[in-house]
Amino acid sequence: MPHLAVEDLRASYGALEVLRGISFSVEKGELVALVGPSGSGKSTVLRVLMALNPPSSGRVQIDDISIDYGKSGSVRAARDRMAVVFQQYNLFQNMNVMDNVTLAPRKIKKWPVAEVEENARALLAKVGLTDKHDAYPDELSGGQQQRVAIARALALKPEILLLDEVTSALDPELVNEVLDTIGELAADGMTMILVSHEMGFVREVASRVIMMDAGEIIETGTPAELFDAPKSQRAKQFFSKVLRH
Amino acid sequence: MERILEQIPRFFTFRNMELLLEAAGMTLAITSVGCIIGFGLAFVLVYLRQTPGKWAAPLRFLCIAYVEIFRRIPFLVVIYLVLFFIQAFIADASLFTIAVIAICTYAIAYTAEIIRGGLESVPREQVEAARAMNLSRFQTTTQIVLPQAWPVIIPPAIAFAVSFIKDTALVSQIGVFELTFRGKELNNQGYSGILVFGTIAMCYFAISYPLTRYGQHLETRLATSRGRRSARKLRRT
Numbered sequence: 518m519p520h521l522a523v524e525d526l527r528a529s530y531g532a533l534e535v536l537r538g539i540s541f542s543v544e545k546g547e548l549v550a551l552v553g554p555s556g557s558g559k560s561t562v563l564r565v566l567m568a569l570n571p572p573s574s575g576r577v578q579i580d581d582i583s584i585d586y587g588k589s590g591s592v593r594a595a596r597d598r599m600a601v602v603f604q605q606y607n608l609f610q611n612m613n614v615m616d617n618v619t620l621a622p623r624k625i626k627k628w629p630v631a632e633v634e635e636n637a638r639a640l641l642a643k644v645g646l647t648d649k650h651d652a653y654p655d656e657l658s659g660g661q662q663q664r665v666a667i668a669r670a671l672a673l674k675p676e677i678l679l680l681d682e683v684t685s686a687l688d689p690e691l692v693n694e695v696l697d698t699i700g701e702l703a704a705d706g707m708t709m710i711l712v713s714h715e716m717g718f719v720r721e722v723a724s725r726v727i728m729m730d731a732g733e734i735i736e737t738g739t740p741a742e743l744f745d746a747p748k749s750q751r752a753k754q755f756f757s758k759v760l761r762h
Numbered sequence: 763m764e765r766i767l768e769q770i771p772r773f774f775t776f777r778n779m780e781l782l783l784e785a786a787g788m789t790l791a792i793t794s795v796g797c798i799i800g801f802g803l804a805f806v807l808v809y810l811r812q813t814p815g816k817w818a819a820p821l822r823f824l825c826i827a828y829v830e831i832f833r834r835i836p837f838l839v840v841i842y843l844v845l846f847f848i849q850a851f852i853a854d855a856s857l858f859t860i861a862v863i864a865i866c867t868y869a870i871a872y873t874a875e876i877i878r879g880g881l882e883s884v885p886r887e888q889v890e891a892a893r894a895m896n897l898s899r900f901q902t903t904t905q906i907v908l909p910q911a912w913p914v915i916i917p918p919a920i921a922f923a924v925s926f927i928k929d930t931a932l933v934s935q936i937g938v939f940e941l942t943f944r945g946k947e948l949n950n951q952g953y954s955g956i957l958v959f960g961t962i963a964m965c966y967f968a969i970s971y972p973l974t975r976y977g978q979h980l981e982t983r984l985a986t987s988r989g990r991r992s993a994r995k996l997r998r999t
Contacts, residue, residue: 611909624897
């Protein structure tokens with residue numbers, strides 16, 4: 518049984534259907550990359566999984582538990598097992614780095630404070646921000662903020678980590694520090710779904726790539742299969758454009 | 763003019779000044795108590811107004827109706843409404859209580875819009891990040907949104923309260939012993955109207971001006987990021 522199974526997922530913004538029946542699954546320890554042109558619905562998949570947008574139909578299952586997005590208890594359970602890192606970091610502006618990372622583990626998970634803080638220090642060290650515990654988000658660079666956001670998501674000890682274009686708001690020279698962090702997580706066996714335009718990075722770390730266009734999955738395969746020998750015309754077009762360099 | 767000059771020594775007696783000070787105290791008291799309670803209740807109103815879900819639609823409608831209605835009624839009419847409404851149920855309610863409730867009723871409607879604007883100024887993404895971590899709506903509001911909304915809410919809220927000090931003159935209509943009422947009384951005792959109300963005017967100015975300046979000071983402090991940071995440092999210590 519796959520760790521996460523998504524079946525015929527549909528979602529709309531008003532009259533516009535942005536997901537038209539998406540089905541895929543993720544095994545434990547896999548890094549699945551969602552790629553495709555802007556507006557293809559990649560980010561919406563993650564938003565629906567986290568219940569930030571309601572699905573109009575479809576099934577999502579984590580292990581043997583299926584999630585009912587209409588029920589708040591079920592939504593809470595889903596959010597309890599997944600964590601998301603956003604494109605714009607979305608760190609809480611009114612809290613310093615340490616509080617950002619420890620807030621939910623303390624208040625929501627109700628884990629012991631000492632343990633939470635120790636874990637937070639370890640995570641911040643892992644993302645290379647040992648000396649920034651007391652800094653506020655607006656005192657950090659974009660790359661630093663995004664690494665804090667990753668630490669904040671990991672502090673929740675999620676089973677599945679969702680990464681939504683986490684490098685696209687960053688200055689080019691800051692992209693690598695964030696990608697390095699994700700690469701290490703992949704090596705540690707973290708289960709991840711990654712929405713990204715960093716094709717070089719996807720090729721390097723992804724176990725599988727899903728290409729989406731206009732709310733549908735066009736093609737799925739290993740990075741080598743998709744990048745080097747795409748089967749569909751649409752995928753050929755897309756990869757010939759993004760892999761030109 | 764001669765009459766005024768002649769009355770000055772008799773008017774500025776210790777007793778009269780004491781009466782004026784007492785009245786100024788009353789003006790300040792009803793305004794601050796009314797506005798502070800009103801401000802607190804306005805938060806509750808805004809929170810209820812943002813309740814999601816179909817079942818809460820009547821609640822949202824009531825909250826919106828309250829704000830829209832009371833913002834379009836003259837304060838004097840609100841005072842009379844409150845007076846007669848309360849007297850119908852509690853015959854011996856004090857005029858102070860009635861004045862405070864009237865101010866409160868009015869202040870809720872005005873500050874609710876200030877608070878709503880403040881809360882809505884916080885980017886939606888902050889709320890999404892909190893909700894994705896399973897923070898409840900209440901936790902998200904109190905721990906994430908409100909702390910970021912204060913700099914937007916506080917300056918206009920203070921400006922409202924300060925300008926409201928003047929409007930409380932209207933509660934003299936129902937006989938509350940505040941500044942304007944005291945003025946009418948002294949005037950009736952035979953003192954020149956120019957003398958009495960000139961003094962009353964200066965009293966209002968003396969109360970309002972420092973508070974206005976304080977509000978402006980807060981505004982500039984909250985507006986700069988350095989101010990925000992120094993506010994944080996204060997909180998940390």
